[in-house]
Each structure stands twice: as structure tokens, then as C-alpha cells.
Amino acid sequence: MTKKDPKLSESELRIKYKEFEEEAVPHSDALYNYALKMTGSPDDASDLVQETLLRAFRFFDKFEKGTNCKAWLFRILKNTFINDYRKVSKEPDKVDxxxxxxxxxxxxxxxxxxxxxxxxxxxxxxxxxxxxxxxxxxxxxxxxxxxxxxxxxxxxxxxxxxxxxxxxxxxxxxxxxxxxxxxxxxxxxxxxxxxxx
Amino acid sequence: MLDRNETYEKLTAVVDHEIADKKELADLEYLINNDDDFKYEYLVQNSVKNLLKNKSHKISTPSIVLENVEKSIFGQTYQTDNKINWLDRITDFLFTPKYAFGAALILVLLIIFNLSSNLNSDEIFISQSGNNNAILQARDNYHKILAGELGVQFASDNPEAVSNYFQKSGVNYATIVPSFPKWNLLGGVVSDHDGIKLAHQAYASADGEVLYLYQIDQKYFKDKTVCVSDDMNKYLESNLFAKHRFEDEEMYCWKMNGKLFLLVTNEDPALIEDEFISKFM
The missing domain is CATH 1.10.10.10 (Winged helix-like DNA-binding domain superfamily/Winged helix DNA-binding domain)
Structure with a gap:
């Protein structure tokens, strides 16, 4: 869930979203494919990517433009996965x-x-x-x-x-x-x- | 001299074009071309890489995911707009002459309510009290660390090891122990609150700035094992984080995934917000 940023007007929010859409959203497929392989479930992968993108949007002003956005998004996804999913999901049998x-x-x-x-x-x-x-x-x-x-x-x-x-x-x-x-x-x-x- | 297994691993780097040293690369290529074992290892690495690259098809993100993201972001704004409309309507109603007395009374009540409940974060920090108050505990612990009265129980700069220490010591919730380029992890402490174990960790910069982090699962708020005031809880529900400058240190609080994080430090606030807190979100 996003949390309201009281400092942004609607027009500012739209500008921020446009930048986000150009810079971050194109990596959503890569995030989804990674999430799918990590969770093994399309539903969990969808939730994980959704939560990742929302968190990324909240902190998008902290993202340094020109640096590796994909790597930044993957870090957020990893933290979200560790915090929200890994501890509750049942891991399939692993090879030794x-x-x-x-x-x-x-x-x-x-x-x-x-x-x-x-x-x-x-x-x-x-x-x-x-x-x-x-x-x-x-x-x-x-x-x-x-x-x-x-x-x-x-x-x-x-x-x-x-x-x-x-x-x-x-x-x-x-x-x-x-x-x-x-x-x-x-x-x-x-x-x-x-x-x- | 590398042993055979280490050399096998170097072949992986050859496949990935990650060997920068030309001589080393030439030596490894010589091995691949002249030793069946090395050649086999190289072929295995190469074939798996190519197989994944060529055969593993990419799936597009379901459109509903992106739609939900957009809705969640802009839903906040629409909600805000609706609130403004309702406020307009209430104002119109209150300023109708026949309701003037009632309006005055309601306005007084609203002002009182606002003064008592809509404190800013500085006021909220100052108003914390009680032995089980997490904010006071965090400040106290931080001062003890600086005074050398409180050291880490488990010294390690390995996040995984510290995290494991928390779990082995009875901390009954998932902890987050990230590493940072700017700050070294010093280690962890587990405190005991009538049998409930809570996790603390500390970092330090090369300049000696200390970062002390206390993380608590909110399930312990119910029975008041540890708590913060209701005002602080409410504030954190609608803000990314709360911060307050005490005399010599800055304190930050934020909530994430059912946990409360309290950070006390004398580090530069801009660095903290950009590089520390953002790693938890």
C-alpha cells in the first residue's frame, strides 16, 4: 500500500509518475520474471512486483537519475521478497x-x-x-x-x-x-x- | 597457484567475459583447448548459459499489476480531493445563519480536537513516556553505546551471521540486517523483556559516527511489552517516517512490514534518509 505524500500536489504527483513510468516501469517484466522464478507462483510474483513498484515509487526521488534503475528496482524487490514472502512461502523441494x-x-x-x-x-x-x-x-x-x-x-x-x-x-x-x-x-x-x- | 576447483570457477568467468587480465584469459583459454577436463567444464558452463539465454522465454507482467500500481498511486490523490469536497460541504453547512451557534460550538470542539490529536512529529517525540517506551529505550541504549557501557553481544560485520544470531537468541520475528558501503556493521544485541527477545544492531562510519537500530515486531505492542504512544503510531501510519533532533543526536522511526524501526545516530541526516532508511523500504 502506498502512503500519502502530503507534500505533493496532484500535478506534481503526475509529473513524478511520468518520470517513474519512463524510468522504472520498463523494467517490470524483468522484475516479474525474476519474481516468478523466486516464488514459483504467478500470484505471489504479481503481488511482489506490485509491492516493489509501489515502494520504488515512494522512494523514487531518492533514486539517483542516470544510475542503474534496474539494479535499484531489483534491490527493492529482494528486500520485499525477504521481508514479506520468503518467511511465509513454502519452499519447494530443493536439490542438494x-x-x-x-x-x-x-x-x-x-x-x-x-x-x-x-x-x-x-x-x-x-x-x-x-x-x-x-x-x-x-x-x-x-x-x-x-x-x-x-x-x-x-x-x-x-x-x-x-x-x-x-x-x-x-x-x-x-x-x-x-x-x-x-x-x-x-x-x-x-x-x-x-x-x- | 590456483587449485583445480578454483581454476574451474575461473572458467565460469571466461564464459561470462569477466576476466579482464589478458594474460590470465590466454592461460585459461590454453587450458580449455588442451585439457579435456577443463574443456568439459567450460562447455557445461557455456551451454547452460546459452540454454537459459535462448530457451527461457520472458513472460510479460500481467497488466493488472501495472494498473493496480497506478490506481494505488493516484487513488491517494482522489481520496484527498474527496476529503476537500467534504470539507467544503461542511463549511457551507456551518456558515448557514440558522446554524451559526451550533457552528461556533463545533468549530471550538474541532480546534480542541485538532490541538490534542494533530501533534507534529517533534511534539510527539517529546511527549513519549514510560519504562516500556521504545523511543526512550532507544535513546538510552544509544547513550550507553557512546559511553562504552553497552557493547555488542555478537560482534560481526556479516549481516547473515548477525541475523542468525538474533534468531538463535530467541528473537521471534524476521529481522532486517542490511549492509552498507558507508557504514560497517558492528554486530547485534538481543535484549530480554520478561522473556520477549528484541533485536538491536549497530553500525559505524569510518569517521566514527554511530548508527544504532532497534527493531520491534508490532505484535508486542498489544500487551505493552514495549510500545510507543498512540500519537506516534498514528503519525507513522500516514507518514514515511518521523524524525526528531534531540540535543546531540537525531532519531528516526518508521514502520515496515509489521515492524517498528528506531534509529538513533549522530550521522548526517541527508545520508541517513538517502542511504540508510531507503534500504528498508
Missing amino acids: YDDIQNFYENIKSTDVKSQHFEEDAFSDLLDDDISVAITKLPEDFRTVIILSDLEGFTYEEISDFVDCPIGTVRSRLHRARKMLYAELYGYAKDKGYVNEL
Whole structure:
């Protein structure tokens, strides 16, 4: 819910909204897609984006023009997610890194020995398979892979977003991709797109 | 010399074009081209990145979300306009000659009501009282920190570690412990109020300015474990935050997600509003 800003007249409010509409609203799709992957629910994602945009509007005069508006909006979304959603939402079952690491090493060992890489194995997977696999990643890993590979954030921007050193971002991203690869490999194998190990 | 796993992680940075050093990049590319293990790791990283980029379709924000945002923003204005219309109507009614006496009486009552209930934030801060008053507690704690009488129980500059400390120490609500480039997190304190645990944290700038933050879940207001005055509650319902300059420090209060935040500091107010409080909204 917005809170009334008693200092703004209606015309001032309209000017502020026009600037907001030009600068912030174009990033709403990116926010929604991120929210969808973080919450796993279209309703929660809608609520989360709505709340994020309202908070961003309230503080839009604090946003430094010319700086990275998308990164600023994502920070607000992250805080809103942590405060309002993560604590109440039931997390789906997550993959365990150690378990999946073993599976990954198995695939790797076979592929490296046979000089074979299933480059096209995933091309027949559905978007939904990929979305489900991303949603199953633990939150820290899911965050970095979405920001990097879907939203195009740099390591520095991700580091600022997750409050971690760049080395940690790189490490999480490395593991996240391996986990996702192993997970998708499993899907592709089930569907007969890759040969049995 | 990097170990093998660290080098694998560096390959991730190659995929993301995040290796700035040309020599390092050339060394890593050599490994990719001459070692099957490294080549495989590189291909995995690269293929997942490309897969996500190409196959994960973007969904548009439902139009209702943007409509609701716009309605919420401008709904406030329409509401204000309606209030003005109602005030106009009441004024017209009161100034009709046959209602003159009644009007005078109502105006006196309105003035009294206004004086007693529509205090500004400075007056509200000054009027706080009682041992369980959060504002007085916050000021007292801040003075004790400056005097060296109150130190952090758990010293850490890691927000996650401080947050975990709060939970492990019995704080029964979600706390917010952000980090800031300008201020270092010093750590946290958990206070005990008849068995109810409440979270406090402190930050300091390189110049030694101290920021003390007290966060309380509003569920504890019901039984008056800790509280602020009704005026302050009402004020915070309709304003982003309240602030007041005491003799040597500035105090800020705001509400967010069912929690009350109280910040006491001697830091520059403009910095606080722009870079500290905004991180909580």
C-alpha cells in the first residue's frame, strides 16, 4: 500500500509518475520474471512486483537519475521478497548440491572418457522443464543464475545485489550451472534425448 | 597457484567475459583447448548459459499489476480531493445563519480536537513516556553505546551471521540486517523483556559516527511489552517516517512490514534518509 505524500500536489504527483513510468516501469517484466522464478507462483510474483513498484515509487526521488534503475528496482524487490514472502512461502523441494555434484561427476567422467559432450541434448527440452529446474535450485544459487543468465547482470552488479564478494558470486554461479546441467541432463535422459550412462 | 576447483570457477568467468587480465584469459583459454577436463567444464558452463539465454522465454507482467500500481498511486490523490469536497460541504453547512451557534460550538470542539490529536512529529517525540517506551529505550541504549557501557553481544560485520544470531537468541520475528558501503556493521544485541527477545544492531562510519537500530515486531505492542504512544503510531501510519533532533543526536522511526524501526545516530541526516532508511523500504 502506498502512503500519502502530503507534500505533493496532484500535478506534481503526475509529473513524478511520468518520470517513474519512463524510468522504472520498463523494467517490470524483468522484475516479474525474476519474481516468478523466486516464488514459483504467478500470484505471489504479481503481488511482489506490485509491492516493489509501489515502494520504488515512494522512494523514487531518492533514486539517483542516470544510475542503474534496474539494479535499484531489483534491490527493492529482494528486500520485499525477504521481508514479506520468503518467511511465509513454502519452499519447494530443493536439490542438494553434494548429491547433484556426484551425479555431475558421473556424467562428466563418462563424457570426458568418450570425448563426447551432449551439446544438443537439451535443445528439445521445454521452457517449463528449464523453469522447474531453476526453481528447484537453492535460493542463493537460483538468484545468481537468474541475474546473470536471464537478466544479464554483471558480477559486480550481482555482488552488490547479494551483498557478497565477486569471488562468491562466481563460485555460486559455477555451482548453479553445474547443478542445473545435472538436473536438466536427468530430464533429457528421462525423455530419451541422451544416451544412458 | 590456483587449485583445480578454483581454476574451474575461473572458467565460469571466461564464459561470462569477466576476466579482464589478458594474460590470465590466454592461460585459461590454453587450458580449455588442451585439457579435456577443463574443456568439459567450460562447455557445461557455456551451454547452460546459452540454454537459459535462448530457451527461457520472458513472460510479460500481467497488466493488472501495472494498473493496480497506478490506481494505488493516484487513488491517494482522489481520496484527498474527496476529503476537500467534504470539507467544503461542511463549511457551507456551518456558515448557514440558522446554524451559526451550533457552528461556533463545533468549530471550538474541532480546534480542541485538532490541538490534542494533530501533534507534529517533534511534539510527539517529546511527549513519549514510560519504562516500556521504545523511543526512550532507544535513546538510552544509544547513550550507553557512546559511553562504552553497552557493547555488542555478537560482534560481526556479516549481516547473515548477525541475523542468525538474533534468531538463535530467541528473537521471534524476521529481522532486517542490511549492509552498507558507508557504514560497517558492528554486530547485534538481543535484549530480554520478561522473556520477549528484541533485536538491536549497530553500525559505524569510518569517521566514527554511530548508527544504532532497534527493531520491534508490532505484535508486542498489544500487551505493552514495549510500545510507543498512540500519537506516534498514528503519525507513522500516514507518514514515511518521523524524525526528531534531540540535543546531540537525531532519531528516526518508521514502520515496515509489521515492524517498528528506531534509529538513533549522530550521522548526517541527508545520508541517513538517502542511504540508510531507503534500504528498508
